[in-house]
Amino acid sequence: MPDSPDSPPDDDEVTALLEPPGGVSAPLTTPEQIADLARRLSSAEGPVAIDAERASGYRYSPRAHLIQLNRRGVGTVLIDPIEVPDLSSIGEALRGVEWVIHAASQDLACLAETGMRPDRLFDTELGGRIAGLERVSLGRMTELLLKISLAKGHSAADWSIRPLPRDYLVYAALDVEILLDLRDEVEALLDKQGKLGWAHEEFESVRTAPPPPPRVNPWRRTNGIQAVKDRPGLAIVRALWESRDEIAKRTDLAPGKVLPDRLIVAAAIAKPKHMGAMLDLDGFTRRGVITHRKRWLEAINAALGLPETELPPRREPTDPSAPPSRWMSKEPKVAEFFATAREVVLALSEELSIPAENIVPPTAIRSLAWQHPEHVDTESVDAFLAAEGARPWQRALVAERIAAALN
Structure with a gap:
């Protein structure tokens, strides 16, 4: 019986790619370097592989902290968009060119912030899903379709640190080094299954998708909120969440770094009315949290002082879009x-x-x-x-x- 498209390759069939064959260069950091890259990209041919690294879990902003490109004839190039935030010249150089991105919906918004927007898109992760692959991470798909394993390990790293360690740069470069080869394999698989046209409709839908609407009452997504059983407690959750969000946005820190969800829930259950009672709660004296202790107590007291008519309902009205x-x-x-x-x-x-x-x-x-x-x-x-x-x-x-x- 022939292997299915998702059959795991034998270990001895897979070659480890620990570094890009051409080595890793330092990220571009000046407008002059970007202008030169734009000229080189304009003279090259074929699709371009693109990836972006964000600092999710560390920063509030979803902006890109590193951008990687690979085009045949140019090779792999890294860009520091913190140093050169305007990359519209790169976007112009790639007009009409197919962009190959793995899980494009995660990266298109932060790329657009730099002035880079694709005219055409091929999403290898989405293509893998439509082709019936059960596991569609980049590493898994390169092993399955290219018999190459990539050095991984920094997907959840803090990409906002500077200078970026060399092993971070190697990881980032490998993400685009063989992405064009993977694209060709995914396309061949989709074509063989008669699904290539479907995939292109999906790619276009991702490319042209509008930004998602703001969430209604996002504070209700606080992890562990189900333990809060009364309306005054929910008012505390809302007040602390909104205060935390304002601070996180202003300081560009991930909300969980400012005030973890578990502390919001603990305060909502305990309902401390003075500073000592709040600081007695486990975690409120930790570094970062205690810095904003007055703000937290003000939020708690403001919530506890609300009239009943302004307290949030225990349950939201049924939402058709909810699970x-x-x-x-x-x-x-x-x-x-x-x-x-x-x-x-x-x-x-x-x-x-x-x-x-x-x-x-x-x-x-x-x-x-x-x-x-x-x-x-x-x-x-x-x-x-x-x-x-x-x-x-x-x-x-x-x-x-x-x-x-x-x-």
Whole structure:
């Protein structure tokens, strides 16, 4: 029986790539270096591999702290966008060029902040999903399709530190060193499966996607908030979260570095009314937290002083965009409609070896369930899914089947 596309290669088939063959150069840090790179990129041919490193978990801002490029004829180049934040000349040099990015939705926003926006996109991670690969990390896919293992280990590093250690630069350079070769393998796999057109529709959708809308009541996502059982406690969570967010944004520190979620929840449960009681809570005397102790106590006291009419409700109104587990037991008719449509999507997912969330946007199925129209046909389902952002290939697969199942 032949191996599936996701069959693991034998260890002796995989070659370790510990450093780029051409070595690693220091990141570009001057406008003159960027202008020279733009000229070289303009004269090269073929797609360009691009990646960006952020300092998630360390900084509030999602900005890029390192950008990596590789184009045949130019090689691998690293750029420090903190030193040269305007990279619009690079964007102009790559007009009309296909950008190859692994998990592009994670990087496009921070690249756009520098003036770099693609005209065409090939997302190797998304392509791997559509091709039916179960594990689509860059390292896993290079091992599977190129028989090359990459030196990894700094994906969660603090990329805002300067100077960046050499091993960080090696890691970053390897992320784009063989990405163009991986792109070719993914394209061949998609073409063989008859899914290449579907993949290109998905790539374009990612490229042109608008920024996500702001979250409603983001403080309710505080980890551990389910332990807070009363409305005054929830008011404390909200007040501390909002104070923390303002400080984190102003200082460009990750919110968890300013005040961890567990301390917000602890204060919401304990409801300390004076400084001593608050500092007695485990963690409030730690470095960083204690610096803003007056702000934390002010937030707590302000929350405890709210009239009942201004306290947050214990539960939010049912949100159609929320995961089904939050509303299925409360809305049986919606739940049945959703389950019927979801069953169709899951069957197609198994049939085509494509994750269900890539068959059709999950929010589209949830929204359709909440509408639960009395009369359903292929045309009405197709129109609804189109309005919810489903791509033509997705609607062609699911609209008729969902309509039939619901009738």
